Amino acid sequence: MTAVDRPDQPAPYVEFAGVHKHYGPNHVLRGIDLDIGHHEVVCFIGASGCGKSTLLRCVNALEEIQQGQIRVAGEAASGPGVDVDFLRRVVGIVFQGFNLFPHMTVLRNITLAPTKVLKLPEAEARVRAMTLLERIGLADKADEYPDRLSGGQQQRVAIARALAMEPEVMLLDEITSALDPALVGEVLAMVRELVEEGMTILMATHEMGFARDVANRICFMSEGNLAEVGTPDEIFHDPQDERLRNFLRRVTEARRM
């Protein structure tokens, strides 16, 4: 199902080198340098507006960068020569707001890209989608429209939709931030399964406890910089950066940890 089964492929990894991004006068990414290995799970934490979502969106070229370079699986993911088709086949993304297609059934949401982009036969795409839906326990919702599902169910379908393209890297952009607290668990459980299968994951999140549990490394971002990068132990128990210490104190005070 995922990259673990295909050892013959070159190890995909994500590489940021001196990445800068401006929105007009706003300098949102200020020189990001980071290498992410195959099967690695990296969580990005930090206050809203620190640039973590933007960073993820740059990885699949939804956003352009003005300076530096991003490479995914050895291929350029930025600049004029970027092969967007390759990139978006290798990289899956899930958004905070689910972004399911409301005019299509759940099943169609999942089969659309496999049939139109990978040119899979309809029947095969359907089998692939139903397998995914069964895995997440939503097979009975296949013919429903997304608006009839709960937020947690919608987000799980959105993850399944991305997985149907069999990506090598998943970008999870604050996927639980729009959810009822009671529904966060079911989505995180699904992410945990992906982690156990060895998926390479870049995850922007406010769920500190979850990040501590699953991440190999945690990146604390502040004002467009990687202020501190380390293992969960280093980040949560021995924070060096003053801004990280402040951030963790505020999170603890708000009982989000």
Place this chain on the structure above:
Amino acid sequence: MTESTITAPPAAAERLRATRPQVRTRLGSSVVSLAVAVAVVGLTWWSLFAFRASFADGAPWPVTVAVVALAAAALAVPAAGVLAVRAALRARSLDRARQHAAARVAAARARDMHWYVLGFGLTALVVAFLTFLIGTNDGSVREVFFRWDITKKSFRGLAAAFWLNIKIFTATEVLVLVWALLVAVVRRIPGRAGAPIRFLAVAYVDVFRGLPAILVLTLVVFGFQLAKLPGLSLLAPEQQLFWLVVLALTLVYGAYVAEVYRAGMDSIHWSQSAAARSLGLSQGQTLRYVIIPQGVRRMVPPLLNDFIGLQKDTALASVVGTVEVFNKANLYKSQFFNLTAVAVAGLLFLIMTIPLARFTDWLIRRDQQRMQVG
């Protein structure tokens, strides 16, 4: 605070309870509304029967039936007035019996009945005014617009001519749907390479929305025929006229509908596009499978609006010599020196447009119910 101050009723409440009545029974206003209702029904009856009397040699039976039916319906107004007074009386007696909650319910019903008197009464007055207008001057207003014998004589000819209107707008609507989509999609072509063609699309929309339809029709139909446009001679003369009219109307309405498409597509949040592109769909596939299908659902009401406009504007084809329904009605007008045929032509247009509007409403409602929760 001591116990006695909690249990003892406050002095103000006691004073209020002693004063009567506790409930506004609406008795006075109910009597007034009953009186108004009786006046309204009297006025309505008078104008209805005056209308019937305006037929010189006796009213035909459908008129009598309609007049009697309307007169009976007008009785709803005083009926509501009577119910108002009854409810108010009940409210008063209940109030005196100190059953205040029940009294308030009865008073509320009296107040509801006031609204019925107002709503039904205004309707009756409008009907009374219209029948008065139509029947006035010994029925001469009616005679000019609605003469049964002329209706019978002209109906076949008008219906046959209207068939041409139907053909014109059907052909135009199909072409407009395709053409306008093309223009709208061209306007969304991204990048510098698309700039010239984008500019053309914008210019087209600006020009053809800005020109009066009647002017475009004249220019296109007469102009292309005078200029002997190549290829035109392949068609028979009446075919030429028909397709040139369709072309002119397509140009005009294509500009409007292109804007409707554009607004529909723009109304889809960019995150839908981001999701589709992230899944690897191309720009074109994103439009085709994600943006347009959702945009179309929001476009239906304004699109229908433009199509109703188009259906009516087929009457403009009369200026270039097409014998469509308005032209035909004008012939009857001159022949009988009476506007009945024109009014009947109007009726034919309404028969087309009103069901279409209802059908669209139904379509939208069904679609919403399917996609949304309960």
